[in-house]
Amino acid sequence: MTFSLVARCAETGMFGMAISSSSPAVAARCAFARAGVGAVSSQNITDPTLGPLALDLMESGASASEAIAEVQARGKFIEYRQVLAVDAQGETAIHSGPNSLGIWTQAQGRDVASGGNLLANDGICQAIVTGFETATGHLGDRLIAAMRAGLAAGGEAGPIHSAGLLMVDKHSWPVAELRCDWTEDCPIEAIATAWEVYQPQLEAYVQRALDPREAPSYGVPGDE
Known part of the structure; x- marks a missing residue:
């Protein structure tokens, strides 16, 4: 019911992930990222505890592959789960349990990994990885390009009915967390539209959090 990618920007060190599903609010259950640590997707009959577990392990020094191996050892009903991870060195790792739904597959490269289930064909995840690797620009642009390639x-x-995009940079909070929890239209395009609006304002929102005295004006009625 899902296809996704986790990724690292080799230039900036930012982490991000994007995901889409036929189920509602997929990003609420499946999307995890931590600044300076990595990004994780926990999907397919989802166990949301596996995302924070993998991030905790990587924050403690485990590589992506070591973290996924530990998730496989500790996770309950792990044969039903898909878990993707990318770490601070750009290493990627994937677990896809044999009970993943329908046509399921996975693909990975340096700084990017993709997994999916109940897919139309077994080439989707490689298309997502290739889409990310060949795209240019901001990490958010590349995540959107990858999801469009998968679609x-x-x-x-x-x-598909829901989608999400999550990115972290240098601070403890996400610099972008965009979601479309349900639509009869294309949720990936809904996220793409939200990103087009949000991207030019991203740094201003970070600055407002760090020091509002140096931040741009808010651009709302009454703001001078």
């Missing part, structure tokens, strides 16, 4: 390659076996 163009066939996407899920049925219609």
